[in-house]
Amino acid sequence: MPASRTEDPKRAAGRLRRPALDLGHLPAIALCAALGLLLCSLDNGLGRAALQPTTLTYWAGLLLIALPIFYRLGSKEPSPGERLLLVVLLGLALYGVKVVRDSLLFNFPDELVHAFNAQQIVEHHHLYRFNPALPVTPHYPGLGSATSALMTLTGMSSFGAGTLVIAAGRLTFVTALFLLFNRIGGSARAAGLGVAIYTGSSNFLFWGAQFSYESLALPLLVVVLMCFVEREAAAPSWRAAWLVPIVLGILAIAVTHHITSYAAAAILIALAILYRVFELRAPNPWPLALFATVVAAGWLLIAARQTVGYLSPVLGDAIRAIFKTASGETAPRTLFHASANTVGVTPFPARAVALLAIALLGIGFVFGIRVVWRRFRREPLVLLFCLASLGFFAALVLRFAPAAWETGNRAGEFLFLGLAFVVTYGAAELLRAGPNLRRRRLLLVAGLGIVLVGGAISGWPWDVQLARPLKVTAEERRIVSEPLALAEWAKRRFSGHRFAAPEADARMLMAPGGQIAFGGQGPDVEDIVSTPQLAPWQLPVLRRHHLPYVVADRRQISSDTLRGYYFEIPGQEGEELYPPDVVHKFSKIPAGRLWDSGRIVLYDLESRP
Amino acid sequence: MRGHRDLTLACLAAILCAAMAVAVPVEIVRILAAVPLALFLPGYATLAVAFGARRPPTPTLLVASVGTSLSVLALSGLLLDLLPGGIETLTWAILLLALVLACCRGAALRRGPGRRAGPRLRVPRLARRDLGLLVAAAAIATAAFVLAQTPLPAGKATGFTALWMLPGAGERSVEVGVVSSEHDRRDYLLRLEGVRGQAPRSSRFGLEPGEEKTFRLPVSRGTAAHPTRVTASLYQVSEPGHLYRRVVSWMPRKKGLP
Numbered sequence: 001m002p003a004s005r006t007e008d009p010k011r012a013a014g015r016l017r018r019p020a021l022d023l024g025h026l027p028a029i030a031l032c033a034a035l036g037l038l039l040c041s042l043d044n045g046l047g048r049a050a051l052q053p054t055t056l057t058y059w060a061g062l063l064l065i066a067l068p069i070f071y072r073l074g075s076k077e078p079s080p081g082e083r084l085l086l087v088v089l090l091g092l093a094l095y096g097v098k099v100v101r102d103s104l105l106f107n108f109p110d111e112l113v114h115a116f117n118a119q120q121i122v123e124h125h126h127l128y129r130f131n132p133a134l135p136v137t138p139h140y141p142g143l144g145s146a147t148s149a150l151m152t153l154t155g156m157s158s159f160g161a162g163t164l165v166i167a168a169g170r171l172t173f174v175t176a177l178f179l180l181f182n183r184i185g186g187s188a189r190a191a192g193l194g195v196a197i198y199t200g201s202s203n204f205l206f207w208g209a210q211f212s213y214e215s216l217a218l219p220l221l222v223v224v225l226m227c228f229v230e231r232e233a234a235a236p237s238w239r240a241a242w243l244v245p246i247v248l249g250i251l252a253i254a255v256t257h258h259i260t261s262y263a264a265a266a267i268l269i270a271l272a273i274l275y276r277v278f279e280l281r282a283p284n285p286w287p288l289a290l291f292a293t294v295v296a297a298g299w300l301l302i303a304a305r306q307t308v309g310y311l312s313p314v315l316g317d318a319i320r321a322i323f324k325t326a327s328g329e330t331a332p333r334t335l336f337h338a339s340a341n342t343v344g345v346t347p348f349p350a351r352a353v354a355l356l357a358i359a360l361l362g363i364g365f366v367f368g369i370r371v372v373w374r375r376f377r378r379e380p381l382v383l384l385f386c387l388a389s390l391g392f393f394a395a396l397v398l399r400f401a402p403a404a405w406e407t408g409n410r411a412g413e414f415l416f417l418g419l420a421f422v423v424t425y426g427a428a429e430l431l432r433a434g435p436n437l438r439r440r441r442l443l444l445v446a447g448l449g450i451v452l453v454g455g456a457i458s459g460w461p462w463d464v465q466l467a468r469p470l471k472v473t474a475e476e477r478r479i480v481s482e483p484l485a486l487a488e489w490a491k492r493r494f495s496g497h498r499f500a501a502p503e504a505d506a507r508m509l510m511a512p513g514g515q516i517a518f519g520g521q522g523p524d525v526e527d528i529v530s531t532p533q534l535a536p537w538q539l540p541v542l543r544r545h546h547l548p549y550v551v552a553d554r555r556q557i558s559s560d561t562l563r564g565y566y567f568e569i570p571g572q573e574g575e576e577l578y579p580p581d582v583v584h585k586f587s588k589i590p591a592g593r594l595w596d597s598g599r600i601v602l603y604d605l606e607s608r609p
Numbered sequence: 610m611r612g613h614r615d616l617t618l619a620c621l622a623a624i625l626c627a628a629m630a631v632a633v634p635v636e637i638v639r640i641l642a643a644v645p646l647a648l649f650l651p652g653y654a655t656l657a658v659a660f661g662a663r664r665p666p667t668p669t670l671l672v673a674s675v676g677t678s679l680s681v682l683a684l685s686g687l688l689l690d691l692l693p694g695g696i697e698t699l700t701w702a703i704l705l706l707a708l709v710l711a712c713c714r715g716a717a718l719r720r721g722p723g724r725r726a727g728p729r730l731r732v733p734r735l736a737r738r739d740l741g742l743l744v745a746a747a748a749i750a751t752a753a754f755v756l757a758q759t760p761l762p763a764g765k766a767t768g769f770t771a772l773w774m775l776p777g778a779g780e781r782s783v784e785v786g787v788v789s790s791e792h793d794r795r796d797y798l799l800r801l802e803g804v805r806g807q808a809p810r811s812s813r814f815g816l817e818p819g820e821e822k823t824f825r826l827p828v829s830r831g832t833a834a835h836p837t838r839v840t841a842s843l844y845q846v847s848e849p850g851h852l853y854r855r856v857v858s859w860m861p862r863k864k865g866l867p
Binding site: 037045122169172176227469548599 | 767
């Protein structure tokens with residue numbers, strides 16, 4: 001062709017000099033991950049269309065995303081760059097699974113609490129606005145602050161901006177974890193496998209991906225640890241530079257999430273002690289430990305004193321429950337049973353997979369701890385990882401204590417950081433050179449798949465793994481569920497008014513409704529909106545907290561913050577109704593009825609004769 | 610900043626992104642501008658001034674940049690909260706832009722004049738097969754997200770109709786609305802009592818799914834001692850003898866709860 005014959009020789013040479021990007025098998029694996037995501041989206045679509053899909057398609061989609069990545073990460077061939085990109089793909093694709101589940105609106109209970117905080121910041125231009133559902137959350141404004149930046153700069157809702165912030169957090173989390181493991185272990189292959197194992201943490205797929213303060217704070221903690229080990233590995237003249245991201249990270253964690261800030265301080269204190277014990281040549285991190293402790297304690301005492309009142313009952317109940325269960329005073333909790341009595345039991349095969357996942361992690365731990373102890377026992381951070389691994393299995397026992405299982409479940413997210421590192425070296429035993437390597441690699445991949453699926457099963461109730469109908473179409477027009485319809489109406493007609501409501505309705509009234517809605521037990525709105533008679537104490541409570549608008553909801557599921565937001569589907573769980581007097585008792589005061597959608601009635605107690 | 614290509618690019622990108630985020634009223638453009646301005650550039654600039662002429666390995670630098678940007682965003686709100694204007698588009702844009710420019714200037718001073726510490730940007734070649742696979746993956750992932758964002762028909766889900774009433778300005782009128790979240794067209798009969806100077810008034814109408822019909826009606830002015838009761842009752846035309854929904858208001862509203 002004439003054009004090529006007349007091409008500028010300098011340009012042609014430049015083109016040839018351009019480096020070729022060797023992505024290895026990444027493009028083909030990305031295609032598999034995209035197909036897996038599409039399968040998950042299809043199954044969630046069937047759920048939103050109330051067609052009761054089989055979850056098999058969803059699990060197949062999840063495995064189609066993960067298994068090719070696991071297989072490639074287990075191989076010797078990929079370059080460190082390709083492994084890093086695979087880890088990025090894994091993290092983002094698994095976050096995509098959460099996004100395609102809740103693509104129209106936040107509907108995890110804590111997401112609505114934090115979405116309310118972000119909305120309040122943007123509407124009122126200041127932090128620390130009151131939150132009726134979790135009053136402690138506005139005093140940890142890191143997530144709200146970051147989200148408000150994107151909300152104001154883009155004009156997006158808290159849903160869009162929050163999804164982007166958590167996506168950035170997830171991206172940072174998996175990549176920082178890879179670089180952390182790579183730096184400590186000196187092997188990109190082990191680092192990639194470590195991240196793959198971490199995806200089997202029961203909170204990775206859903207809980208840790210929700211729009212919540214811990215979902216931002218945990219990635220920041222991993223970034224701090226990554227920068228810490230980079231600082232250790234750097235030349236002495238270069239170490240001070242690494243202090244900048246470490247200090248900023250510690251400060252940001254302190255204003256974002258209470259437990260993570262205490263975890264950061266505890267890790268650094270433990271490291272300082274271990275550095276002292278081992279008399280290492282590297283500088284002892286006690287100044288960082290002191291700084292993290294002062295910052296966490298300072299924020300607690302100066303800005304977030306409510307945290308003590310918020311955390312102490314949770315931890316106190318957990319400790320009491322452990323003793324009561326151990327002494328036989330209370331029966332142990334049955335695993336895989338939700339507390340709500342309207343919800344079915346997780347099917348046996350799913351329970352078996354979840355238990356098998358724990359067994360595989362145990363086996364990996366037994367093999368891994370020997371290798372890790374032999375190779376890294378003079379490494380303080382690795383010793384902490386070993387302790388965390390032990391702590392993970394100890395925390396599993398908490399799942400048998402009724403009031404302690406949630407504490408154990410949440411702790412797992414932190415402890416799994418250590419477990420993933422240790423189990424990696426157990427898993428690596430399968431990849432030693434020798435006969436049947438390919439088969440052993442396939443076995444490893446199958447094990448990782450079971451750990452991933454098992455973690456997802458034990459981390460989130462079986463019946464809400466898939467989306468449910470919230471916004472649907474009828475004759476090509478959009479209709480919304482009853483609680484959402486009330487929330488959208490309230491958003492248009494009220495501005496920061498005070499409501500008492502069953503918990504699920506209250507969360508919807510907060511976000512997207514934008515109202516100050518109280519539910520639950522502080523004040524005891526839960527009983528006010530669920531008893532058939534108006535007890536003498538109920539009106540004084542509403543008066544004391546100035547709650548003129550009361551939502552009465554006949555749906556028993558309205559007290560369930562996981563399941564109370566959706567359209568009712570006849571024949572499925574959640575059809576049970578309270579007696580009619582639960583709603584009509586307020587008419588007997590008498591009081592104005594502002595909204596009546598059949599099962600939900602909104603009363604105005606200031607409208608009366 | 611002459612001679613420091615990465616810092617120059619970071620500054621230009623920050624200026625452009627801040628201007629677009631503040632001035633362009635198109636959401637997608639603002640998103641494309643705000644994401645690097647908020648989630649990458651502050652961290653990159655902060656690390657540039659911290660590291661000076663040295664440079665961590667590229668993957669570490671990129672990860673630390675996003676992580677540090679998130680830290681900066683979490684902390685900057687505390688600063689903006691103290692300002693009179695508080696947290697809004699302009700203050701965020703100015704703060705992030707100022708941070709990036711100041712840190713890049715600081716980094717340039719630390720690196721020294723004319724030194725080429727920054728990387729030379731070279732777009733690598735991608736094999737056609739790889740490019741094709743990546744484009745296909747992106748297209749399928751996009752389809753997954755588009756599908757997820759598309760409300761679907763759910764014939765099994767139980768529909769409902771809501772009736773509502775709110776007092777108008779000065780409590781001399783009421784606004785009554787009927788919202789249909791049914792799966793098909795329904796016909797209704799609305800009966801209003803308490804309308805000023807009129808006997809109970811009825812209105813018959815039909816609503817498509819998702820449609821809302823509102824009525825604004827004057828009401829007799831009551832007093833605190835003798836408030837006016839306004840009642841709206843909704844019937845389905847198919848079952849005219851069966852009360853379907855009812856809302857009630859007394860006007861004027863009382864001060865305080867009973």
